[in-house]
Amino acid sequence: MADSVAHNVESLFSTTNRDFLIRNNDHQVKIDSLKGKKVGIYFSSSWCAPCRKFTPFLVDAYNELAPKGDFEVIFVSADEDDESFKAYFSKMPWLAIPFSDSDTRNRLDELFDVKGIPHLVLLDESGKIVTDCGIEVIREYGVEGYPFSSERIQELNDHEVEAKKNQSLTSILSSHSRDFILISDLEGKTIGLYFLLTADKECSDFTPQLVEIYAKLKAEGKEFEVVAVPLDDDDDDDDDNNDEEEEESFKAGVQSLPWLSLPFKDQSCEKLARYFELSALPTLVIIGPDGKTLHSNVVEFIEEYGIGAYPFTPEKFAELNEIKKAKNRWVCDGEVCFKA
DSSP: OOOSOBOOHHHHHOBTTBOEEEOTTOOEEEGGGGTTSEEEEEEEOTTOHHHHHHHHHHHHHHHHHGGGSSEEEEEEEOOSSHHHHHHHHTTOSSEEOOTTOHHHHHHHHHHTTOOSSSEEEEEOTTSBEEESOHHHHHHHHGGGGTTOOHHHHHHHHHHHHHHHHTOOHHHHHOOSSOOOSOGGGTTTSEEEEEEEOTTOHHHHHHHHHHHHHHHHHHHTTOOEEEEEEEOOOOTTOOOHHHHHHHHHHHHHHHHTSSSEEOOTTOHHHHHHHHHTTOOSSSEEEEEOTTSSEEESOOHHHHHHHGGGGTTOOHHHHHHHHHHHHHHHTEEEOSSOEEEO
């Protein structure tokens, strides 16, 4: 929600005894260096699992925007001790209110009416609130949301509506800053976007079935590809070593599969999950050769019909439904079949 009040950054972050903010190496940065910059005030804590999950997304956006020189983030910690604060802050490339200054941290909590964390308030160059829904903006748009104004968000919303009307593989899979998948290699083919959790039992049970069908279709020369969209996260664990072990385990698992995959914990994975309004896992979204969505989830069809569900078109599913209806007209007792 935008606010017409222009906050003075020096008044916001300083005290009579302190005119600086700190970096995670204890380097002091004068608060007046924030003048004329867009500022994100990040309320977060190491004990908060959703905070730990969101922070890497904010780090990615910050690292891309930092070279512009006109954007800064201020960490307002809700940690319970200095050791926890320092450990969590060590993962952040931006500035922070010193942990010892609990009065300022509490004052900012009250001023911006923080009801829960993570919470991100975004201010423009004049100190006016652009939005207090910065978490949602960064999750949804990342650095593309910059400068995070209502006009920019509306522009992106309009673009997304238009993109859905004119959906293509490029609009679904392309990234403004990264190119993990050569979209040109996929164009003109039927594509399965495979949303999964690598440790989930239902996903683990379905994957071998999909591998088998994928191999058969390849052997038959069919133009079919799968792109895995992993939705793994580690909300209950903030240990860096375990993060690395989990990523290595994921990479090992991906290397054993015959298809492509988006990177581990990449922001585009969650964006795709929202785009396709995911409601269950595993989910296999089918994109036709023209880049349009053929079906929102064919997992149950594959489990029931196997390769017979290919090419996953409405006509194929109508045909399978008629066959199923015809079979249901008969009842068999082991020796003789009767009309139902």
